[in-house]
Amino acid sequence: MSSTLNVVTSQEYKYGFVTDIEADSVAPGLSEDVIRFISAKKGEPDWLLEFRLKAYRHWLTMTEPEWAKVDYPRPDFQKIVYYSAPRAKAPKYASMDEVDPELKRTFEKLGVPINEQAALAGVAVDVVFDSVSVTTTYKEKLAGVGIIFCSFSEAVKEHPELIKKYLGSVVPAADNFYAALNSAVFTDGSFVFIPKGVACPMDLSTYFRINNKESGQFERTLIVAEEGASVSYLEGCTAPQFDTNQLHAAVVELVALDNASIKYSTVQNWYAGDKNGVGGIFNFVTKRGLCKGKASHISWTQVETGSAITWKYPSCILLGDDSVGEFYSVALTNHKQQADTGTKMVHIGRNTKSTIISKGISAGDSSNSYRGLVKVQPKAEGARNFSQCDSMLIGQTSSASTFPYIEVQNRSAKVEHEATTSKIGEEQLFYFQQRGIPAEEAISMIINGFCKDVFRELPMEFAVEATKLLSLKLEGSVG
C-alpha cells in the first residue's frame, strides 16, 4: 500500500513548458552598471536609481540568512540574469491585439484571463512575464472610481509621488538580504492604490510567470488602501520546468490606513523541481503589511505548493489601535521540497488582534517547517493572538517542524498557541477504501478537510483551484 501513497503524490507539473519568444535580456551578473541599465531601461527618475544603488551597496555588506530549516546550494548571484523582457515594438502593449500571439497562447494555456471579454467576471489581472508587466485588464473601469491598478513601472512614471511616499515604507531596503537584493534590482510588479472610502468593486489579481532559464524574478508589489478603503488581491505564479534553479526574490508591501482593509491571497505553484530534487524555484520572499491606521485590517492567505525552497513569512505590523492581522496558510511539500514559512505578528497599538492558522502537509522526502513570531510590544495594551499550527505527514520519510516564537512585553496581552501533528496513515486510508473510496480520492478528501479553515478564507475560484492543486500535487504519494 506504500505504493498507493507514492502513486498518489507524483503527478507531473503541467505548467512546465517554455515559451519560445524573443527576449531582450541583459548579460548575467550583478553590478552597479546592471542596476543603472535596468533603471535606464525603465526610464526611472534619479531618486529611484539612488534607492536601488543604496540598497545594492548595503546588500554587498550582508550575508545570506542561515537560520531557516532549509538546505540548498547558495545561488551564484553573478550567474543570474537580472533583466529579461519579451521583445516588443512598444514598451507596453497598448491593446491585446499587439501582444505576441505566442505570449497570448502561453497565458491561455495557463488559464490566465488576459482577454477582458473572456475573463472571469469580476477579476482584473496584471500579467508579469519575467521582468515586465505584459498587460493589465479593466484599468479604465477601475480608474472610474479612482482606483489605480497598473504595473509597477507604469506607476513609477505616472504616480511617482505615491511610489516615493510608500516604497520601502514597510519593508526598508536594508530589511534583509533578499529584500535588499530585490530593492536593488526589482524589475516589475503591480501597484494598487485604493482611494479614501472606496471599496474595490472587483478582485484584483497579478499573475507571475518566469520563462527565462537564467533569469531571476524580482518583482515588487505595493498596495495602499486609504482611509475606509478595501480591496481583495490575488496572486498566482508558475514557471517552466528547468533542471537548474531559478531565483525568485519578491517584496510585497501593504499599507492600510484608518479602517482600511486589505485581503491578500496567494496560490504559489512555482516549479518545484523533479522528484529527485533537480531544478525548481528558490522562493525567497518578503511580504509585510502595515496596519498603519486605527481599526485597519490586513489578511494574508497563502497556499504554497510549489518551489524547491520556500522562505517566506507574510507579516503584519499592527501599529494602529484596534487593528487586526490575519495569516491563513496551507503549505504543501512533496519529494525533495523544503519549506520554511510562517508569519510575524507585531502588536504595537492597543487592542490589536491577530490570528494565525497554519496547515503544513509534508509528503515524500520533503521538509516542512512553520516559523512564526508573535510579538507584543510594551504599549500594546489588550493585545490578543490566537495561533493554530497543524502538521500532517504523509508516508514515512517526510518531516514537519514547528518553531513558534512568542515575545510578550505587556501583561494584559493574551496569546494562545495550539499545535497538532497527524498522519495520513494506512488505517485512515484503509477506512476510506473499505467504504469503496479509492485511495486518491480519500487523500484528497482528508487533505481538504485538514485545510478547510484556510480554504474558506480564499475567494471562491481560488479555493476551487487550490483544492484541485493540492490533489494533483499529492497524486502518487500515499501507500
Place this chain on the structure above:
Amino acid sequence: MLSIKNLTASINGTPVLKGIDLQINAGEVHAIMGPNGSGKSTLGKVLAGHPSYEVTGGEVLFEGQNLFDLEPDARARAGIFMGFQHPIEVPGVSNASFLRLAYNKKAEADGRDELDPLEFDDFIHEKIKLVAMREEFLDRSLNEGFSGGEKKRNEILQMAVLEPKLAILDELDSGLDIDALRVLGDAVNRLQRADRALLIITHFPRILETIQPQFVHVLSGGRILKSAGKELALELEERGYDWVLEEAAAGGAR
C-alpha cells in the same frame, strides 16, 4: 457467496491465520468467536484487504471471483462491508459528505444514479432513524469526538447506506452499553435479508442474543476449532473457551 479454503495469512512475517475453511451462503448469519488474540479480527481484515496482512496461501472466492484480485476499495464496491472495531476519526471531513461519496462510489459501480447533496439529504435522513442517530452527527467531522457508541452507530449507518452483500462486523459490541447494543443489534437484524450474509466477529456471546446466528465457529490459534449451531454460543457463555481449546488439543493428540 463466500468460500474460504485453507486460508493462511501473516503480519510482519508472523503467521496469524493457519488454514481457515469457511463457507458462507446468502441469507446466513455466522458468528466467529474466540479468545483475544485468536486471529478472529485478522480474518475480517484479511477479507477486507487490510494492507498490514500478507496472504500466504489458500483461496477466497466471493461470488465466484478471486477476492485477492481486488483492491480493498473494489472489494467494498463489490459488496463487502466491514464494521470496524475502532473506527478512525477524520477532522474536517463532514460525516455527510463522506457517506455521500461512499454511497455514490457504490452507486456508480452498480450502474445506479448518483445522488446530489439534496437527494442524499433526504435519503440519509431516512437511514439515520434506523440507528437512532441524531441529525447533528451528519454535520460533524467523521467520527471526530464521537463516543464509542456513537462511532458504532455510525458504522451501522454506513452499512445501511451501502447495502452490502456481506457485512463483517468486528466487535460491534465493544464499547457499547446494553441499550445501544440492543438498538444496533435490532438495526442489523432489520438490515438482514435473504440475499445478504452476516459475519459477526465477537469475543462475548452477549450480542448473539440479539443478532442470532445459525452458525457459530470458535477460532483460536489461527484455526477454526469447532463449528456448530447457535447453541454453541450459549455453551460458551456458560463455560468459557477453555473447554473448546482442551477438546481440540485432545483431538489433536489422538
